[in-house]
Amino acid sequence: MTVYLLRRLLQALLVMLAMSLIVFVGVYAIGDPVEILISPDADQMERERAIKALGLDLPLWQQYLTFLFRAVQGDLGRSFVFNEPALQLILQKMPATLELAVGATFMAVLIGLPLGLYAGLKPDSAGSKAIMAGSILGFSLPTFWVGLMLIMVFAVQLGWLPSTGRGETAQFLGLRWSFLTRDGIAHLIMPAVNLSLFKISLVVRLTRSGVRETMLMDYVKFARAKGLSPRRVTYVHVFKNILIPVVTVVGLELGSTIAFSVVTESIFAWPGMGKLIIDSINVLDRPVIVAYLMIIVMMFIVINLAVDLLYSTLDPRVRLEGKS
């Protein structure tokens, strides 16, 4: 187990290194931030000074090494725009995004799992057909458009829910959260629903196909031949088997939910990392883009590891070992 964790840690470091190189080259090789950051009226002297201050006159590999050396010390550069450490800027916005993504994921499981179970157990019923049609809709609806429609109906027409911002927040574990206040929850509902639509469909379909395939298995028939009640067959024999793929996928999807919050945050003006990155891309604020990507990669690694550990506790056939 320890060997396994060490191996994973080493792998993670290598991935981080590789990603940092790709991201750095990608971001720094293209576009000229000088154009954006320094006013066109500035004279040559001012330009030179600014370029030097930002370290843009050095060769690319030297810029990378400097970046890497500083990154190890937790310094991912300063935002050109805000003149603040990029890392700090992103970490400030992280709780908002996490709150949104986790809320959406919970909603997806809570709604998707029962619906998928029903659709899988009674594939020919009218209810199942409606659920499956709904899930196709959930897959097909463009997230951003649904967001707009939600705002139009619930904020503009009905006036039930606020359409922008996080609302009132409360302090917990040293960070500010929306879900602890009534106003905050009202602000959270629409963005979370918006972000979870796709995931609900995903969970529904995963659960349904898992149920259908598991029901055909010999061990389910054997369980029935043992005289078990239909409830026990469904909720123990079938459910435990489909839980494995569902938990795995939902866990791994947490990363993509965080990424997709870019869209939702832009629509609902949710002050998270996603909104920050869109703004930063638009003004080519390189340090923020790089720092965002590095943090995202790190989050992915952590999520993957957590899902692997969870997977091994759910599926007895998987044993985490040091050997490959």
Next chain:
Amino acid sequence: MSVATLEVRNLQTHFFTRAGVVKAVDGVSFTVGRGKVLGLVGESGSGKTVTGFSIIGLVDEPGRVVGGEILFHGQNLARLSEEEMRQLRGNRIAMIFQDPMMTLNPVLRIDTQMIETVLAHTKVSHEEARQRCRDTLGMVGIPSPEERLKSYPHQFSGGMRQRVAIAIALLHRPELIIADEPTTALDVTIQGQILAEVQKLAINTGTSLIWITHDLSVVAGLADDIAVMYAGRVVEDGPVSEVLDKPLHPYTHGLIGSVPSRNKRGEPLRQIPGMTPSLLKLPPGCAFRSRCDRATAECAAPIELMELTLGRHARCIHPHMEAVAA
């Protein structure tokens, strides 16, 4: 006359597929006496497995038992409700499946899968149930059952898993066990061990057994009676020694002739020409007639299972009577 453990009369199980009605079982009759072993023999697709599932009430959609009687101690199982059937299953009638690698749930421990079977039919404490599982595992020859109970299926070999499945079937000392080719997927030596074990258990507990197989040598060693199935029907039945020595139906004749060890070395193997017909559009009359060297025009008329000699039936108008007469 004492009531037999199981009497199947004219059982019909049909599958209503989009392509048409598949008559997987179409008029199957046989009797299993108390403590007796019936060998249900046939090629794949002859309907022997569906017969087994029909008895235990586990025919899946789009299949349905559409006719006949399944008399278990005189009680017609075909008429029971699903809940009444559930109470019988795994309790008084148990089933063992073909592939031991697939019959145990991979994500549940052996103890979970055994204890739930005990608790599904009797009200005992968890500890008592566990004790019974431990004893039954010991009975089927699994060493150190207490430790094995805590294992997962993937930690067992195929033979060991089949022993666990057999132990699960034996938990409630059923009156009837339906074994669907339980040794086909196993190595020959393991197969021998399991057969001996099952035979011993059947003798000791008085359990009746339906042994579904395509392997005549298994039936020869194990069964008291034999019923040979072809295209959803029983074409011949009778005491195992007589049927195997002097088959009446040309199909049984051909089947026995096809066993390699029965052929003389150096001679070409005998075989049955052609292939099994599709069950989708089976014409009336003998289904075997297209492959039979004795067939005549009369064979196209419907034929019933007839008693030809004492205790022996065949569904044929041109049986191999000369062997019996000799």
Next chain:
Amino acid sequence: MSDITADTVPVVALVVKDETPFRRFVSEFFASKIATSGLIVFTIIAVLAILAPWITPQNPYDLAQLDIMDGRLEPGSVGGSGMTHWLGTDDQGRDMLSGIIYGLRISLTVGIGSAFIASLVGASLGLLAAYGGGRTDSLIMRLVDLQLSFPTILAALMILAFLGKGVGNVVIALVIVEWAYYARTVRGSALVERRREYIEAAQCLALPTRRILFRHLLPNCLPPLIVVGTIQVARAIALEATLSFLGLGVPITEPSLGLLIANGYEYMLSGKYWISFYPGIALLVTIVSINLMGDHLRDVLNPRLKK
């Protein structure tokens, strides 16, 4: 013995005559009303998009035809030129119906084009990985893993941030984020097919590798490729719309559906819903019709659900 041959024929000859796999596929596809209606709707949309210059009441790209005085007209109102705007106009006085049909044209071109290029790239690399094995395989699959572990939207955002806006750049970005799906699918089924006897037979005949790959292996990997391809077209269309909505996709001069929706965003809060609403419906109908087909294709072509 000879007298029975006549009536034994029907017993044996029961296999349905001349049913090719393709014909069976076609008949199974049309057996589903939902999938068939998906195909019909998609065909109509595609025809509309192709015929756009001849059927739209207005050329939305021709600024000379636009009149700012006609801006933000409600659906059904008549503009200054006497034209009825059935779906209203946007802020620049552009007829929404014309804009949507032209937008469909761009959305479909980008979606199908990128999916097609990505499938070519992905399928070739997938075949190469499966057939080459060893180091080739692990190199390609590492790339696939890297690509797939990264959410498409982020990857596409980054690429567009580097490359800048433009239809061509959007296609490039979509190809880069999509090829891995095809590669993984083709490799998976090619690995299974590779071990089949017919490939061994082809190898025994010493057929050239290229011929084995594309004439023997690829056709047998097609079913899953078709399923993935259909679903990826829908995803590409949605992704393009999202990118354009975020302002990183197609340029404002050639608005796709996503950009039309984005244009209406600010007016929606004041109750002028149609600028965003109708392009969204068009986008939705397009994606749903493709997904309905893809969904049924998956059922038809999935051997695991065949009994």
